[in-house]
């Protein structure tokens with residue numbers, strides 16, 4: 381189920397190309413990176429100078445008992461330590477600033493890109509994976525720009541500078557030290573693949589854990605209702621266990637590798653002490669030089685160790701970059717046609733809706749809507765009914781351009797809706813959905829959808845129009861009540877009333893109501909009914925009805941079956957036609973009669 385979330389590309393294939401592609405986000409920080417390189421050079425120079433200064437102190441000043449010379453060396457030593465520390469600090473700040481700014485930019489780009497996608501994109505991409513993309517993958521990629529870049533520059537330079545210093549001091553001993561280089565290569569090579577595989581496995585398993593968690597928290601209600609807690613907990617345990625094993629293995633491998641290098645480093649020190657010591661005893665080398673060599677050998681191993689760790693970093697960054705790149709590469713299916721932008725102003729739109737021979741399918745070859753044609757005049761109230769899966773919600777998804785039809789045209793005031801900018805279209809057409817979505821935030825902000833240009837008075841006024849005011853005032857903090865997790869602290873009816881208030885506040889010319897399937901108690905139902913009547917006033921209203929009572933007085937009712945309009949007419953006409961509608965009506969008859977007698 382979650383295979384695609386975690387599946388890395390074949391881990392042997394390093395797609396550095398996607399990293400290079402993301403490098404455009406780093407371009408604005410070129411100067412920062414150049415600054416970092418300069419500061420690293422300063423810092424490395426101070427590190428390499430330190431053993432050399434001690435060597436000078438030992439061989440020149442201590443040997444010749446020069447107190448003044450020692451003082452000078454002490455002062456110079458402290459100065460370069462301070463310079464080194466300052467350079468290092470500034471470098472870290474610069475690099476982190478650049479790195480964090482790059483994550484921010486990539487995240488914003490991803491978020492905007494995902495926001496601009498058509499619904500078809502969300503049908504194909506699990507939300508959990510998109511969340512991982514925006515949160516973790518960006519973080520990992522930024523490590524490339526900070527840690528990887530830094531390590532290559534700093535540690536790479538260190539190695540070169542240390543080797544240079546050793547050859548300057550004593551070329552003969554330096555050559556002998558170079559014997560260890562091939563040994564380091566052999567060790568690294570032996571470990572490289574195991575390090576990479578174990579690290580990659582651990583990461584992959586971690587993303588499975590995260591994806592599982594995200595999906596389960598989103599569906600927590602369902603899990604609880606169907607008593608699947610234990611089962612899901614077991615599944616989670618398995619995932620966690622696999623992750624733990626992979627992580628332990630990854631650490632073991634990396635510790636083994638590090639210790640091997642350490643071991644080699646210490647053996648090298650012993651060798652230098654022996655080889656160099658002999659030279660000192662024979663008077664072929666000064667004692668201070670031996671000291672400097674011992675320090676340099678230590679300085680030599682540390683950056684090599686750090687550099688080899690970067691392999692993992694490069695690996696995971698490129699996998700993440702690849703995933704980000706793939707999301708960024710998806711072009712929205714539904715796009716604005718900037719060439720024929722329709723300039724109908726909000727006032728000019730009257731709200732006539734027309735479908736002409738519209739056919740549609742989510743997947744090629746599986747038609748969902750066939751030859752849908754109908755016309756709604758401004759201000760009319762029309763209903764859509766039909767069995768579940770008949771394509772009612774799909775009609776509305778086309779009208780709002782969540783998808784584009786395969787053939788046929790949809791017109792708003794006689795103009796193809798493709799000629800409107802999507803932002804304009806969405807301002808003209810409002811929707812109250814089957815599963816009314818509420819954002820985390822106050823009731824007030826949910827009604828005006830965070831638009832500052834809608835005043836508090838308008839919000840209250842709108843709520844009053846649809847009869848939601850009393851309900852809202854009964855909430856703990858009225859309009860300021862904080863709604864959590866999609867408004868789960870409200871009932872279906874209450875959420876629908878808030879949806880109506882939102883429509884009145886935002887005032888689109890066309891309203892689509894996809895009625896909730898859940899049964900409402902008769903009191904809430906009559907509240908919702910009244911709200912609907914109020915919100916439908918002076919607005920073209922298209923209602924997908926699950927309770928036939930909702931559309932009893934509609935100007936026109938379209939009956940859908942298997943993606944086709946099979947009957948049309950008003951309530952009386954359809955009942956007397958003895959078709960599908962009459963059937964549906966018969967079945968809902970009992971409730972309907974009760975409802976009618978309750979509210980004559």
Ligand SMILES: Nc1ncnc2c1ncn2[C@@H]1O[C@H](COP(=O)(O)OP(=O)(O)OP(=O)(O)O)[C@@H](O)[C@H]1O
Pocket residue numbers: 503742743748766767768769770771772773774775
């Ligand atoms: N995002 C989607 N991707 C693929 N198929 C879809 C998608 N949404 C709906 N369908 C399919 O299209 C058909 C029509 O679905 P639609 O949601 O329009 O039905 P409906 O009439 O609104 O049903 P209900 O009364 O249950 O809300 C169904 O067969 C459904 O499985």
Ligand SMILES: [Mg+2]
Pocket residue numbers: 772773774814894
């Ligand atoms: Mg539906």
